[in-house]
Amino acid sequence: MSKKIKILLVDDEPDILEFMEYNLIKEGYDVILGKNGKEAVDLARLEKPDLIILDIMMPVMDGIEACRQIRNTPGLKDVLIAFLTARNEDYSQIAGFDVGADDYIGKPIKPRVMLSRIKALLRRLNGVHSEVTTKIGGIEIDREKYLAFRDGNAISFPRKEFELLALLTSKPGKVFTRDDILARVWGNDVVVGDRTIDVHIRKIREKLGDESIKTVKGIGYKFDI
Amino acid sequence: MSKKIKILLVDDEPDILEFMEYNLIKEGYDVILGKNGKEAVDLARLEKPDLIILDIMMPVMDGIEACRQIRNTPGLKDVLIAFLTARNEDYSQIAGFDVGADDYIGKPIKPRVMLSRIKALLRRLNGVHSEVTTKIGGIEIDREKYLAFRDGNAISFPRKEFELLALLTSKPGKVFTRDDILARVWGNDVVVGDRTIDVHIRKIREKLGDESIKTVKGIGYKFDI
DNA sequence: ACCCGTGCTTAACAATTTCATAACATAGTG
DNA sequence: CACTATGTTATGAAATTGTTAAGCACGGGT
Numbered sequence: 001m002s003k004k005i006k007i008l009l010v011d012d013e014p015d016i017l018e019f020m021e022y023n024l025i026k027e028g029y030d031v032i033l034g035k036n037g038k039e040a041v042d043l044a045r046l047e048k049p050d051l052i053i054l055d056i057m058m059p060v061m062d063g064i065e066a067c068r069q070i071r072n073t074p075g076l077k078d079v080l081i082a083f084l085t086a087r088n089e090d091y092s093q094i095a096g097f098d099v100g101a102d103d104y105i106g107k108p109i110k111p112r113v114m115l116s117r118i119k120a121l122l123r124r125l126n127g128v129h130s131e132v133t134t135k136i137g138g139i140e141i142d143r144e145k146y147l148a149f150r151d152g153n154a155i156s157f158p159r160k161e162f163e164l165l166a167l168l169t170s171k172p173g174k175v176f177t178r179d180d181i182l183a184r185v186w187g188n189d190v191v192v193g194d195r196t197i198d199v200h201i202r203k204i205r206e207k208l209g210d211e212s213i214k215t216v217k218g219i220g221y222k223f224d225i
Numbered sequence: 226m227s228k229k230i231k232i233l234l235v236d237d238e239p240d241i242l243e244f245m246e247y248n249l250i251k252e253g254y255d256v257i258l259g260k261n262g263k264e265a266v267d268l269a270r271l272e273k274p275d276l277i278i279l280d281i282m283m284p285v286m287d288g289i290e291a292c293r294q295i296r297n298t299p300g301l302k303d304v305l306i307a308f309l310t311a312r313n314e315d316y317s318q319i320a321g322f323d324v325g326a327d328d329y330i331g332k333p334i335k336p337r338v339m340l341s342r343i344k345a346l347l348r349r350l351n352g353v354h355s356e357v358t359t360k361i362g363g364i365e366i367d368r369e370k371y372l373a374f375r376d377g378n379a380i381s382f383p384r385k386e387f388e389l390l391a392l393l394t395s396k397p398g399k400v401f402t403r404d405d406i407l408a409r410v411w412g413n414d415v416v417v418g419d420r421t422i423d424v425h426i427r428k429i430r431e432k433l434g435d436e437s438i439k440t441v442k443g444i445g446y447k448f449d450i
Numbered sequence: 451a452c453c454c455g456t457g458c459t460t461a462a463c464a465a466t467t468t469c470a471t472a473a474c475a476t477a478g479t480g
Numbered sequence: 481c482a483c484t485a486t487g488t489t490a491t492g493a494a495a496t497t498g499t500t501a502a503g504c505a506c507g508g509g510t
Contacts, residue, residue, distance in 0.1 A: 119404055119408065144396075144398070144399045144400065145398045145399060145400060145447065145449075146400045146441050146444060146447075158442065158443070158467075158468055158469080159441075159442065159443035159444060159468075159469095160468075160469070161468095192469090192470065192471090193470065193471055193472085194471095194485090194486095195470085195471070195472080195486085195487085195488090196469080196470055196471075197486095198485095198486060198487060198488085199469085199470075199471085199487090199488080199489090200469090201486095201487090202487065202488065202489095215485090215486070215487090217477090217478065217479085217484095217485065217486075218478095218479095218484090218485070383456075383457050383458080384457080384458095385457075385458070386457090417458090417459065417460090418459065418460055418461080419460095419496095419497095420459085420460070420461080420462095420497085420498085420499095421458080421459060421460075423496095423497060423498060423499085424458085424459075424460085424498090424499085424500095425458085426497095426498090427498070427499070427500095440496090440497065440498090442466085442467060442468070442495090442496060442497070443467090443468075443495085443496070443497095451510100452509105452510085453508105453509090453510085454507105454508090454509085454510105455506105455507095455508090455509105456505105456506090456507090456508105457504105457505090457506085457507105458503105458504085458505085458506100459502105459503090459504080459505100460501105460502085460503085460504095461500100461501095461502090461503105462499100462500090462501095462502105463498100463499085463500090464497100464498075464499075464500100465496105465497085465498065465499090466495105466496080466497070466498080467494105467495085467496075467497085468493105468494085468495070468496085469492105469493085469494075469495085470491105470492095470493085470494090471490105471491090471492095471493100472489100472490095472491095473488100473489090473490095474487105474488085474489090475486100475487075475488070475489095476485105476486080476487065476488090477484100477485085477486075477487085478483100478484085478485075478486090479482100479483085479484085479485095480481100480482095480483095480484105
């Protein structure tokens with residue numbers, strides 16, 4: 001996958017946490033756990049997850065209030081938030097949509113339903129997300145076609161190479177550290193050897209046929225004209 | 226001049242039906258009427274409207290269930306569905322979200338509000354699926370006839386194959402991920418094995434007899450000339 | 451009700467592509 | 481110059497997709 005998707009999961013019942021964590025990790029998501037609303041807010045600010053799943057009923061701070069505070073955090077206004085609710089809870093209390101929830105997931109939780117719902121939500125996110133194409137210094141990156149173009153000629157890349165290139169070109173001139181690159185192209189907990197990034201960089205350079213990817217020794221790489 | 230837009234309107238109160246029908250027809254829409262959820266499903270399948278407006282509370286089958294069934298009908302996965310809801314029905318809103326509604330129109334209905342909402346919805350539709358036929362690289366897809374044509378010769382496909390082809394050709398060049406494809410051709414809650422998509426792709430390729438469907442390894446498939 | 455054909459899914463296996471690594475070369479830095 | 485970070489290359493493992501055939505479910509017709 002491109003950058004691994006990070007999900008913050010908050011519930012006060014360890015069983016549910018464990019159950020959902022298991023299913024989410026199995027799908028390849030990056031999962032962070034919290035056990036009350038207070039933690040939810042702190043972790044959200046710290047980790048900037050892509051999606052937050054909040055139980056409504058929790059000690060210390062309930063999900064509604066947590067949601068409100070998260071939404072009031074700069075940079076987290078557009079995070080996806082879904083509520084967990086028991087079927088028989090009083091829906092009027094779950095006026096969750098008033099505080100800006102994006103979806104709700106009913107208990108008891110069925111793994112398949114939950115996962116498909118999450119995928120649907122994340123798909124919505126993708127639609128809004130960054131620009132589909134970037135044009136910079138004679139080459140154009142089309143994230144939808146998974147192709148780069150130079151003078152109208154398509155250059156195709158295998159997945160990792162493309163994602164690496166897409167990352168670098170997403171902010172031309174910015175230096176991405178190796179850790180950055182590892183986290184965002186490979187995923188947070190993936191461990192790969194020292195030379196892996198270099199090899200991919202090399203192949204991209206070869207295909208692009210120019211010097212647009214610069215090495216910043218001791219730091220990382222950047223895409224620059 | 227495009228085809229007239231077809232709206233299926235379902236409510237059990239004749240007054241509301243008449244009132245809305247009047248306003249919609251005045252705007253030049255093609256209106257079909259139903260008076261309960263059962264009729265909604267039947268008419269939706271029969272008429273393939275562009276937009277369905279469902280009351281939540283209805284005899285025989287409520288709007289929620291009708292929506293669910295419509296969404297599970299092949300070929301109607303992407304139909305626009307809007308719910309009619311009385312102001313204070315929190316429950317409706319939440320449950321409606323659950324089954325994939327696109328919008329809510331509150332009662333009491335104000336004609337102008339309703340019409341602008343409907344136009345906004347249909348604008349969304351235009352981006353994606355408006356054209357009945359697509360012509361691309363020697364082949365033509367007719368979504369109404371469920372047929373593809375190459376040099377005037379019809380090629381017929383079973384439903385799944387056709388929908389898959391229709392999806393890919395809806396945006397030539399764009400890579401559709403496997404998850405995308407699963408969600409939009411098979412449906413959100415359907416779980417099928419790993420090789421199912423491949424098998425369908427293979428059959429389509431066989432029938433098209435060319436290389437227009439490309440594999441993007443690790444991502445998905447695209448239709449490209 | 452029964453049969454038949456079609457469409458859909460699966461499973462097993464083959465073919466292919468991509469990826470990570472190791473070993474070594476080179477360049478940059480103080 | 482010594483040391484460290486990066487470049488290069490070939491190679492095998494791993495991941496992904498292709499292919500085929502078989503079985504099941506469903507609908508239409510008799």
